[in-house]
Amino acid sequence: MNKIGDLDVFPLCMGGNVFGWTAGKERSFEILDAYAAAGGNFIDTSDSYMASAPGNSGGESETIIGEWTETRGNRDDVVIATKVGRHPERRGLSPANIRAAADDSLRRLRTDRIDLYFTHFDDPSVPVEEIMKTLDELVTEGKVRQIAVSNIEIDRLQASLEFAEREGTAQYTAIQPHYNLVSRDTYEGPRRDLAERYGLAAVPYYGLASGFLTGKYRPGANVDSVRAEKAARYLETERGNRVLAALDIVAEEQDTAVATVALAWLAAQPTVAAPIASARTMDQLPPLIDAARTTLTDDQLARLTEASA
Template sequence: MEKINISHTDLEVSRINFGGNVFGWTLDEKQSFEILDAFVEAGFNFIDTADTYSWWVNGVGGQSETIIGKWIKARGNRDQIVLATKVGSETKEHPKDISKKHILKSVDESLQRLQTDHIDLYYTHFDDDITPVEETLSAYDEIIKAGKVRYIAASNISPERLIESFKVSKENNLPKYVALQPHYNLLERDDYETKYANIVEEYSLSVMTYFSLASGFLTGKYRTEDDLNKSVRGNSVKQYLNAKGLRIINALDIISEKYNTTPATVSLAWLMAQPHIAAPIVSATSQSQLQTLFDAPKLNLDAEDLEILAIANK
């Protein structure tokens, strides 16, 4: 199984990052254990979650971390897993918050749910745009020195605040972000490529993309409005049922037929072919979906494939 080092760290991760948002939402505890077992048995080791997953179920969250924690304890495999979680998200209970007080409280709650003494990669999930960057980074400094967190990363932060964080880190000898988790996929490219790619290049960040399959649209199962009823995510992909979206699906069909694989596998392979993309975040709720994930790192798209996808994206 090919693995890659997250920049500026000794964390060696598989090239697929399993998205734990499904745990406690579309998968119950037993089903979650089965999916996690299959994921690690196939040689993968990178799991992503957040303190608020799945808040949309009960308005609070914590279900995903709790299930992962129970699984890790039951399997006794913490040393085999690279575990990422997040802080700062908004729920019905509280607004976005990356203050020192909130971080120090939240990290302990996550550790308790995850039943571990450390988090490998801790993300600023959302920026509250209020807390001084130095306050947030000093909180991370404290929990890193306490051994609760190994490295920090960023997700939904503006380019300006992200750049400021690197400046403050350098000037004050505070921890710096080693990775970025942006919204990026074959269909939605502009925001990342125009606003963040240069920052990623300058600071040599590893990138773990979210919505890697555009909420499932890039699997190819949504081709008409009638298809929107196929899953709980159907309404999320309605926006992609347009000329551009269908051009990309057609291009994925051509390439997946060439390699006897699926549009989802091709979409993930395309992401992994892009600069600095370490491990796309993607979920699965069945063994067949897992196989789609497992096949992606094995697929090397050629120049012709990439050109077909580039033309479809215009």
Template sequence: MADHDFIAGIPLVLGGNVFGWSSKGDEAFAVLDAFYEAGGRMIDTADVYSAWVPGHKGGESEAEIGRWLESRGVRDEMRLHTKTGMLGGSELYEPATVLGSLDASLERLRTDRVDLYYAHKDYPELDIGQIVEAFDGAVQSGKAVAVGASNFDAARLEAALDQANKDGAAGFAALQNEYNLVARQAYGADLQHLVADRGLAMLPFFGLASGYLTGKYRTDEDFAKSVRGSRARQLAGTNGPAVIAAMDAVAAETGASLAAIALAWLVRQPGIPAPIASARTKGQLDELLEFTRVELSDDQLARLTAAA
């Protein structure tokens, strides 16, 4: 895999979807402080976080992170990843609109640049050249160091990379698709081969399947009492219990938490230098960071992989 400037610190990207929503103010700052103190240097967010909350319009996460960055004076040490493309339709990928969205994100983040700027979703009705042109403009502006693709399939990602090569444009250097022990379809063999062949970094989201892979959802009551329970149930699918059983066995052998096991499995998969995971509290973050100390054997990896 190629070296990328948007990758730094410990092999975890801190997910920002909770900031400004279920984690804010002093609680959010405690998580961010602890992440920084542990050597964490990558934070992932998006302009759409957290527009799904009544009364929110998007940008709340970026604003929370921006307040922390400014108050701590650590911007130059951090690698900021953000995205655009969800707060509307395909018109968001007009070149001028991408630049306007980037400027709005920078204002909220209180910085003059982001290290990685994603097309948050594909619009297959658009010519791939338009998307490449729009995100190349973000790099040419000097306000995005690199660009990435999120929720793209192999055919469209390959077309984008080929178009960028043809045009001499900035190509997507990263992929962010859903991938975890229970949901693997969005990063199948075709994308794994493409990422490896082209030297991209895959930074998967939902690394803990909305909390399902922490082991805290084991009964209908567990799903019902959590704000993320319905999403966790959906991600768990029919194979979820078998995966949790395999994880329980590995936990008994290693003493590691299920969250740590899930993330340790991810960083052993092709093309993945770091997963994305979020923490609402410092206690949750401590549990995530445990994975950096977990060494799974080949046998344990194979059993976990086979469970789904």
């Protein structure tokens, strides 16, 4: 297990963005059961998942996860991360909205506390001081155990961290950046330096670059996926093809899947506690679980780092 503050988390976070979208309730339960059976305990979701899907209104993923923990009786065994700020009826980070959204999430998740509560996207119209005070109140009230941050400009992130340190409020313990082998500058550099300075654990999203880093997107391949267009764009770049070639070599050396290697590289990077990856079918799950148990050699890490530069 790895640490996020005082939370013990499995080194691979199960992404809940497909639950209630490309994975229905029954399939989602199967995936969560298999993940838990493999030792997994860290689930990421949001109050806005999957509001954009036809017939949905937002919160479907939270509802499925809440029903799963209730029927399995395992709420105390899992770490649930969810987010605020993007639900169609709860947009923004005003104090009143954060409070209402937290109560909504607690109800859908069928729980009395959120283990890790992320601000999904920053709301520049609200001073960071107000956001941090409101999150601190939720921690004090026991509705939230720890707070975290996702998409935010670095100056606002630094101001938030400095305020919490100065005023003694609850401090962010985690950051959820867009980060993978073909998108490194979205986290590496000043943002990661700030995370290191304040002890933030990184929980990267798009760890497999919308599926591109599974290796299934190749010239001429026809992949049946709602993310196919987004993933295939990486094939149009020299960097994307370099990374695929390096992944193929390391995957063969490790006798494992390309996706496993891509996530193992990410897990080995400074500050990273657990990459997020999602599975919409049962056969997509084993390579993700294997990433939590795979250690790349120094030479393999260097090969991938060089290819992705």
